[in-house]
Amino acid sequence: MIDQLVHLLGYSFVQNMLVAGVLVAVVAGLVSRFVVARSMSFAVHALAEVGFTGSVGFLLLGLSPVLGLLTGSMVTALVIGGMGLRIRERDSVVGLVMAFGLGLGVLFLSLYNRYATEAIALLFGAITSVSSGDLVLLVVVAIVTIAGLGIMYRPLTFATVDPVVAEARGVPVRLISILFLLLLAAAVAEAVQVVGVLLILTLLITPGATAERLTAHPGQATLVSVVIALLATEGGIVLALMTSEPVSFFVTTIAFFCYVSARLVEPVTDRLRAARGQ
Amino acid sequence: MNADDNRHAPAPAHAPAPAHAPAPAAADNRAPDEEPAMCFDRATLAYGDRVVWSELSMTVPQGEFLAVLGPNGSGKTSLLRALLGLTPLAGGALDVLGKPPRRGNPDIGYVPQHAGFDRDVPLRGRDLVGLGVNGHRWGFGRLSRADKMRVETALDDVQARRYADAPIGRLSGGEQQRLRIAQALVGNPRLLLCDEPLASLDMRYQQEITELIGDWSRQRRGTVVFVTHDVNPVLSYASRVVFVVDGRWAAGRTDDVLTTETMSGLYQAPVEVLRVKGRIVVVGEASGAGLDLDEPHHFPAPTGGHGAHVDRGGHA
Ligand SMILES: Nc1ncnc2c1ncn2[C@@H]1O[C@H](COP(=O)(O)OP(=O)(O)O)[C@@H](O)[C@H]1O
Ligand SMILES: [Mg+2]
Numbered sequence: 001m002i003d004q005l006v007h008l009l010g011y012s013f014v015q016n017m018l019v020a021g022v023l024v025a026v027v028a029g030l031v032s033r034f035v036v037a038r039s040m041s042f043a044v045h046a047l048a049e050v051g052f053t054g055s056v057g058f059l060l061l062g063l064s065p066v067l068g069l070l071t072g073s074m075v076t077a078l079v080i081g082g083m084g085l086r087i088r089e090r091d092s093v094v095g096l097v098m099a100f101g102l103g104l105g106v107l108f109l110s111l112y113n114r115y116a117t118e119a120i121a122l123l124f125g126a127i128t129s130v131s132s133g134d135l136v137l138l139v140v141v142a143i144v145t146i147a148g149l150g151i152m153y154r155p156l157t158f159a160t161v162d163p164v165v166a167e168a169r170g171v172p173v174r175l176i177s178i179l180f181l182l183l184l185a186a187a188v189a190e191a192v193q194v195v196g197v198l199l200i201l202t203l204l205i206t207p208g209a210t211a212e213r214l215t216a217h218p219g220q221a222t223l224v225s226v227v228i229a230l231l232a233t234e235g236g237i238v239l240a241l242m243t244s245e246p247v248s249f250f251v252t253t254i255a256f257f258c259y260v261s262a263r264l265v266e267p268v269t270d271r272l273r274a275a276r277g278q
Numbered sequence: 279m280n281a282d283d284n285r286h287a288p289a290p291a292h293a294p295a296p297a298h299a300p301a302p303a304a305a306d307n308r309a310p311d312e313e314p315a316m317c318f319d320r321a322t323l324a325y326g327d328r329v330v331w332s333e334l335s336m337t338v339p340q341g342e343f344l345a346v347l348g349p350n351g352s353g354k355t356s357l358l359r360a361l362l363g364l365t366p367l368a369g370g371a372l373d374v375l376g377k378p379p380r381r382g383n384p385d386i387g388y389v390p391q392h393a394g395f396d397r398d399v400p401l402r403g404r405d406l407v408g409l410g411v412n413g414h415r416w417g418f419g420r421l422s423r424a425d426k427m428r429v430e431t432a433l434d435d436v437q438a439r440r441y442a443d444a445p446i447g448r449l450s451g452g453e454q455q456r457l458r459i460a461q462a463l464v465g466n467p468r469l470l471l472c473d474e475p476l477a478s479l480d481m482r483y484q485q486e487i488t489e490l491i492g493d494w495s496r497q498r499r500g501t502v503v504f505v506t507h508d509v510n511p512v513l514s515y516a517s518r519v520v521f522v523v524d525g526r527w528a529a530g531r532t533d534d535v536l537t538t539e540t541m542s543g544l545y546q547a548p549v550e551v552l553r554v555k556g557r558i559v560v561v562g563e564a565s566g567a568g569l570d571l572d573e574p575h576h577f578p579a580p581t582g583g584h585g586a587h588v589d590r591g592g593h594a
Contacts (some may be wrong), residue, residue: 037399037400150418151417152416153418154412154414154417154419155415157409158409161395161399162413164391165390165409165410167381168362168364168381168388170381171413171414212398216401216444216445216446218402273444
């Protein structure tokens, strides 16, 4: 198995895949902190599923599925952002947009039934099948997303943990919500390449949720989240290369293992904290 | 317009000023031509057709401690939102420190109505205060050395150093409230707005928080707007009061507003204001029971009822 891995690592497409994996993981690790803090897992699902519709739609037209995914999730982000951002309202808006979008996807799929494997790849992830042109697109989107998050990191944090005071201090809370939805859409399009539409939450929830369990220090939590996303993504790709089993299986397993471990050590860190009188 | 006047509680009979004018300020140490901390001029606040309060006029000089009183839903939070520039007035004018209100004014510190932090929110007290320094600025938001010093000083000022590194959601309500105050004061504001900072605190914490805010005001000559259900905990600090009931209001010096005449006018029902052992108790005749100001919603409803009826007065 090791031999097989070493052999494969010599191929440039494998190297590209690992590099793309790093970028996807950094994006997912950063974004998942805010997905968890803003309770947006449902929105993540909607962005991914309507992204799937966009992807199949683009395949039908003979265009890039990665671009289709990005288009689908971006449009969904704008629709959700435009229709309602208050929590109660958001929940139902997300649900009905998702249902409509996926309904369209079903139609596209039935029109496109000849190449079902490509659709399956989208659902369960197959970074191995991404074309080199799309890989470039993924890298560009990842860099733009990371830069965007860097620019709005502080006010996004403020608006997330303390929205009332943030608004009073002049943070454009509504604009930030919409910008974050757009970044989230990009992050979804990235992560789908690795784990697929159906397993998207493994990269966009688990790292952030795990980090929250380990530390209350926001900077450290972000770092931990990125590290976990990296571990799951790169570990998943390497294990898949070694065994020829699906990447997404390994990614979800590693991520889940991280979360369970964090839950197990949480009582210990709590006790340490109590001992230090905090 | 005249019909409208008696919807507001008139200023106390012995005050020489007309109904809407603020009670004359007693001689104090303020500079003669300093702009007032806030000046409401026939200000009306409404959400769509729902008029919350109308034609409010009051001027509060800097360095004063204004207690904002009134039952739930009377528009106390809305008053703070108007000062913050978050809710525009439907009519009239408002100046804050000599200028129209604007969002993000760094001269204003804000302690919001307490909702309590989620147990698991990954945030320490120190981080909350840090957000008060630069949370509104774009970028990654690393605090400079000087900024970190300001955070430490603010934590010390509210004696919160000890638990500044604990997850904020695990702290008690009083501890969270201290951190909120540090967050509001870290930017060195001239005006501090506090929305029911005593709610859900026990007596000891109520006193501590009140002293913290009152002493800040006295030491820095900062102006405080303090929303509270019960005026008693702040009696020794509150130099002024604005009392809002069903769109009507009464404003002025504490002793002038909390009188039997003014309160009866405000509630449009006979009530009596008693001073018992240093506390103020308002007794409503309708029920015959002694009612504390901390439960003003137990007051007899003014004749004519709530909401729509009073709105009409506001629109007149
Ligand atoms: N954003 C809003 N839109 C519509 N009505 C509002 C809004 N905010 C407050 N209100 C209404 O205005 C009235 C005053 O609210 P508020 O200022 O919160 O009162 P208080 O703080 O005294 O309890 C209430 O009847 C409330 O329902
Ligand atoms: Mg309120």
